């Protein structure tokens with residue numbers, strides 16, 4: 001399959017006059033994916049191992065195939081599903097570690113500029129409602145957003161066309177005049193299939209991981225690369 005490959009030398013600009021709706025992902029886009037990576041790859045397996053009285057490798061050997069099987073489906077994001085799998089309350093564990101949730105660089109400034117612009121700004125996330133609640137308690141996202149939708153309320157993740165059809169029904173948008181930013185390229189491919197015309201991904205969704213040097217979609221390291229053409233706001 002031929003892919004559009006964007007290297008870190010790509011020059012990227014948004015013609016903001018052509019955009020009326022900005023759709024934003026949460027984890028790995030506005031917020032540092034580092035929290036989620038540590039939670040799912042360290043904290044959950046360690047807690048499960050302690051509960052079962054088994055080693056960490058045995059815990060991972062149980063959990064990793066389930067992760068792999070559910071990737072791209074709603075269960076992968078579903079705290080109720082994972083609480084069943086491990087036999088303890090995942091939301092409670094997440095709440096206990098919530099202090100580690102943090103912004104990505106320049107994300108809050110980007111939201112401030114978007115708020116002052118002509119664009120409607122909508123958060124669309126695959127996060128479970130409990131995850132969303134915990135994150136919104138920790139990080140002041142809501143003042144900058146016109147609307148928030150979690151795919152759980154549509155019973156379909158962003159990877160599915162059903163999500164986009166239900167989003168359109170819930171909050172009409174013109175795909176040709178919509179910009180969507182998401183760290184997941186499979187999610188961006190789903191949006192592209194639906195007809196969303198302006199798509200951007202992130203070079204470093206997780207500050208604990210190295211930067212992506214090649215992406216399938218145009219990418220930014222930090223949002224300040226998109227500031228040109230947006231209103232100037234005092235910090």
Ligand SMILES: [Mg+2]
Nearest residue numbers: 025027028183
């Ligand atoms: Mg994401």
